[in-house]
Amino acid sequence: MPGASGAALLCELAADGSRLGEPALAADFAEAVARYSGPGTDSVRWVWSSGAEHYPALLRAGVRVSRCHDVALTERLLLARDGQAAEPDLAGRPAPVRPGMISQGVLFDSAGAEPPDPKEALGALLAVHAEQLRRIADDEHPAKFAALVAAESAGELAAAEMSFAGMPWRADLHDQLLAEMLGPRPPGAGLRPARLTELTAQISAALGGRPVNPDSPSQLVRALAAAGVRVPSTRFSVLHEIDHPAIAPLLEYKELARLHAAHGWAWLDTWVCDGRFRPDYVVGGVVSGRWATRGGGALQIPRVLRRAVVADPGWVLVVADAAQLEPRVLAALAGDRAFTQAAAGGDLYEGLATGFGGDRNQAKKALLSAMYGGAGGEAGQLLAVLRRRFPAASGYVEMAARAGEEGRVVRSVLGRTCPPPSAAWRAITEEAADSEAERDPGAGRASRARGRFTRNFVVQASAADWALVLLAALRRRLAALPGPGGLPAWRWDPQAPHLVFFQHDEVLVHCPEPMAEAVVAAVSEAAAEAGRALFGATQVRFPMTTAVVGCYADAK
DNA sequence: GGTCGGGGCGCG
DNA sequence: AAAGCGCGCCCCGACC
Numbered sequence: 163m164p165g166a167s168g169a170a171l172l173c174e175l176a177a178d179g180s181r182l183g184e185p186a187l188a189a190d191f192a193e194a195v196a197r198y199s200g201p202g203t204d205s206v207r208w209v210w211s212s213g214a215e216h217y218p219a220l221l222r223a224g225v226r227v228s229r230c231h232d233v234a235l236t237e238r239l240l241l242a243r244d245g246q247a248a249e250p251d252l253a254g255r256p257a258p259v260r261p262g263m264i265s266q267g268v269l270f271d272s273a274g275a276e277p278p279d280p281k282e283a284l285g286a287l288l289a290v291h292a293e294q295l296r297r298i299a300d301d302e303h304p305a306k307f308a309a310l311v312a313a314e315s316a317g318e319l320a321a322a323e324m325s326f327a328g329m330p331w332r333a334d335l336h337d338q339l340l341a342e343m344l345g346p347r348p349p350g351a352g353l354r355p356a357r358l359t360e361l362t363a364q365i366s367a368a369l370g371g372r373p374v375n376p377d378s379p380s381q382l383v384r385a386l387a388a389a390g391v392r393v394p395s396t397r398f399s400v401l402h403e404i405d406h407p408a409i410a411p412l413l414e415y416k417e418l419a420r421l422h423a424a425h426g427w428a429w430l431d432t433w434v435c436d437g438r439f440r441p442d443y444v445v446g447g448v449v450s451g452r453w454a455t456r457g458g459g460a461l462q463i464p465r466v467l468r469r470a471v472v473a474d475p476g477w478v479l480v481v482a483d484a485a486q487l488e489p490r491v492l493a494a495l496a497g498d499r500a501f502t503q504a505a506a507g508g509d510l511y512e513g514l515a516t517g518f519g520g521d522r523n524q525a526k527k528a529l530l531s532a533m534y535g536g537a538g539g540e541a542g543q544l545l546a547v548l549r550r551r552f553p554a555a556s557g558y559v560e561m562a563a564r565a566g567e568e569g570r571v572v573r574s575v576l577g578r579t580c581p582p583p584s585a586a587w588r589a590i591t592e593e594a595a596d597s598e599a600e601r602d603p604g605a606g607r608a609s610r611a612r613g614r615f616t617r618n619f620v621v622q623a624s625a626a627d628w629a630l631v632l633l634a635a636l637r638r639r640l641a642a643l644p645g646p647g648g649l650p651a652w653r654w655d656p657q658a659p660h661l662v663f664f665q666h667d668e669v670l671v672h673c674p675e676p677m678a679e680a681v682v683a684a685v686s687e688a689a690a691e692a693g694r695a696l697f698g699a700t701q702v703r704f705p706m707t708t709a710v711v712g713c714y715a716d717a718k
Numbered sequence: 719g720g721t722c723g724g725g726g727c728g729c730g
Numbered sequence: 731a732a733a734g735c736g737c738g739c740c741c742c743g744a745c746c
Contacts, residue, residue, distance in 0.1 A: 232743035377741055379725055423740050461730040618735035666730045
């Protein structure tokens with residue numbers, strides 16, 4: 163850590179969170195962590211206010227930790243469980259922060275604003291931590307909730323390490339791809355690439371010659387109407403049905419303009435440095451427990467740009483994604499026998515298809531409708547089939563939907579809890595009405611919308627639980643592989659395999675080519691471990707599709 | 719000059 | 731009658 167601010171106040175704790183001995187001042191936190199990391203210290207778990215705040219500096223000092231309890235992330239899980247989900251009040255003020263939380267911790271930084279007394283800050287942190295352990299033990303399912311806390315905390319470690327390592331990214335290939343599609347890089351920042359200018363001219367010409375800004379949906383709707391084409395919107399699904407000379411250049415424009423705006427040269431300049439893209443992950447940033455990222459659109463990288471993700475010379479990428487994760491999770495959650503049978507094989511939808519006259523596509527559509535709350539078109543009929551053939555699975559999501567419609571909360575398999583309904587939702591849905599006819603139609607709409615949310619939450623959040631446990635298990639197994647440099651596990655080893663990307667149900671490991679086989683094995687062991695951690699002895703399998711490639715685009 | 723909601727679309 | 735979940739990000743255009 164830079165300068166004089168790398169000091170830390172440390173205190174050993176017992177398993178119940180009580181102090182063992184007096185706090186000790188360490189002049190160099192990284193060195194202190196290293197001291198606690200020798201052989202026989204596998205069970206050490208660092209308790210700190212926030213890994214996001216403290217771990218990157220350790221990594222820069224070449225030190226990694228294997229386990230931690232992240233007080234900030236844990237507090238958020240507990241608050242959500244106890245129905246205290248943050249909701250901005252009418253004045254837009256942020257939710258209150260509990261004393262001793264978040265900003266104060268094991269570490270103090272003399273460079274910052276007037277620091278709190280370190281001993282007091284440490285005392286507050288320890289008190290919150292001990293209280294968290296009690297609250298976890300009080301959970302309806304303490305072991306599962308503790309597993310969730312451990313996985314969330316490990317996720318923060320993995321996130322910091324992935325940002326530190328960075329995803330290999332060839333700026334030269336990215337630039338080449340952009341040039342092929344858009345024309346050469348424009349000389350100035352605000353200038354449009356040649357191809358977009360050409361397409362804009364073609365669109366305007368096809369619509370009668372008056373200039374039209376293809377980025378403006380309202381201008382497009384008007385210009386199309388003037389040309390005799392009436393459209394309710396300008397989205398792709400609407401436009402691509404239409405037969406008109408303006409449509410082809412317009413659709414091409416939309417695709418390219420988006421690429422240019424979201425992941426074009428400006429993105430490259432901002433986000434890729436020294437051959438690495440370093441996303442800023444927000445662990446648990448989505449209510450379902452999925453991660454988000456801050457800037458960089460790391461979880462929306464267009465598939466075409468995977469060409470630019472290339473392993474270093476002598477290295478490979480192990481690309482692993484969970485096959486049909488959400489339906490498998492539903493099968494295990496519901497314990498549906500027939501469904502579980504289908505999920506015991508390789509292709510889940512194929513296994514379900516017998517229930518739908520052998521039509522795999524129909525089976526898939528029915529399942530997605532059940533998980534998302536779709537009801538329109540043929541979905542209704544397919545859902546009826548699903549209900550008959552797989553009663554426990556559809557019953558499970560129907561129950562979740564009903565809970566949501568009634569304003570209750572639902573939980574993932576490890577106990578992540580969805581937010582309670584907003585005050586506005588309650589006001590709309592609880593409005594008294596003398597008869598169904600007088601009821602505000604908005605009430606039914608809001609109620610059903612929340613039902614779709616909770617219906618999906620139980621599946622999406624449980625799938626996120628699974629992926630998080632997978633990530634934590636894989637991280638641990640990778641660290642245990644004998645590294646080529648022979649460094650101990652507590653040292654960050656740039657020569658060893660490491661996670662570089664995580665996207666909901668997919669992970670990338672960058673590793674020396676000779677170690678690829680060991681990494682692939684670690685992935686499948688981690689997947690099996692995640693299945694056991696969530697569901698015990700279920701028959702449902704959670705297979706990973708794994709590819710060892712030089713370039714991300716060559717996976718699957 | 720800024721903020722903010724909507725349209726649209728990338729990813730899962 | 732409404733009409734499939736979760737995000738982040740871009741641009742536009744209305745508004746202050």
